[in-house]
Amino acid sequence: xxxxxxxxxxxxxxxxxxxxxxxxxxxxxxxxxxxxxxxxxxxxxxxxxxxxxxxxxxxxxxxxxxxxxxxxxxxxxxxxxxxxxxxxxxxxxxxxxxxxxxxxxxxxxxxxxxxxxxxxxxxxxxxxxxxxxxxxxxxxxxxxxxxxxxxxxxxxxxxxxxxxxxxxxxxxxxxxxxxxxxxxxxxxxxxxxxxxxxxxxxxxxxxxxxxxxxxxxxxxxxxxxxxxxxxxxxxxxxx
Numbered sequence: 001x002x003x004x005x006x007x008x009x010x011x012x013x014x015x016x017x018x019x020x021x022x023x024x025x026x027x028x029x030x031x032x033x034x035x036x037x038x039x040x041x042x043x044x045x046x047x048x049x050x051x052x053x054x055x056x057x058x059x060x061x062x063x064x065x066x067x068x069x070x071x072x073x074x075x076x077x078x079x080x081x082x083x084x085x086x087x088x089x090x091x092x093x094x095x096x097x098x099x100x101x102x103x104x105x106x107x108x109x110x111x112x113x114x115x116x117x118x119x120x121x122x123x124x125x126x127x128x129x130x131x132x133x134x135x136x137x138x139x140x141x142x143x144x145x146x147x148x149x150x151x152x153x154x155x156x157x158x159x160x161x162x163x164x165x166x167x168x169x170x171x172x173x174x175x176x177x178x179x180x181x182x183x184x185x186x187x188x189x190x191x192x193x194x195x196x197x198x199x200x201x202x203x204x205x206x207x208x209x210x211x212x213x214x215x216x217x218x219x220x221x222x223x224x225x226x227x228x229x230x231x232x233x234x235x236x237x238x239x
Contacts, residue, residue: 006231009047010049011157012052013052014055014145015090016057016058017055018058020086026058034093036093039223041097044099049126050130050131051121051130051131051155053136060081072140080106080135083136084112086134087113087133090132100127100128102121102129107135113134121133121155125155142202143200148160149207153206162198166218169186169196169197169235169236170182170183184233186198188239189208192205199214213237
């Protein structure tokens with residue numbers, strides 16, 4: 001039996017911190033992290049190079065605390081450290097499966113992980129290692145969505161995959177609005193003009209200006225990541 005060939009050679013997978021919670025209300029669900037590691041192992045077996053950007057909303061959201069009085073820059077720095085925690089959890093889960101993974105941080109915490117250096121990140125990918133990019137862009141006022149677009153462009157990814165808890169992009173939140181319309185395909189400007197909840201505007205503009213395809217899909221359904229990599233019309237494609 002011939003194994004299906006992936007349509008992407010190198011991907012940037014954006015995982016929200018919330019995706020690591022599973023059904024929990026806070027923190028990291030070990031079973032969810034193990035399942036994600038298993039799905040990434042499947043991609044590596046197909047010959048796909050995988051880089052990841054992970055958020056930190058399951059542990060800390062700087063924007064929310066800034067609204068209650070915390071200094072925004074301080075809050076964003078705290079959020080960056082939360083993403084490092086999540087990245088280390090993913091690295092551990094991958095290594096327990098016998099895979100090679102490297103956490104690279106945009107802020108210096110080099111007793112724990114490597115500094116992010118673009119050429120080194122690309123070299124890790126070429127050697128078959130999973131690269132987990134932590135601490136966002138390293139700058140306050142930028143989301144991890146923006147970091148995903150930026151890093152995807154920098155490392156020469158074929159596409160940015162945004163893993164969510166819904167099946168793709170809708171006209172409104174399908175969990176609250178039963179009449180929400182699903183969009184299988186969108187243009188960047190449609191997303192921006194209609195203020196659709198895909199990524200923040202900076203992230204979408206980065207993808208648009210650099211012609212980076214963006215695929216939004218539901219990571220909670222086992223096997224979906226593999227289907228996307230194999231070119232199946234899963235989720236929403238923004239290009």
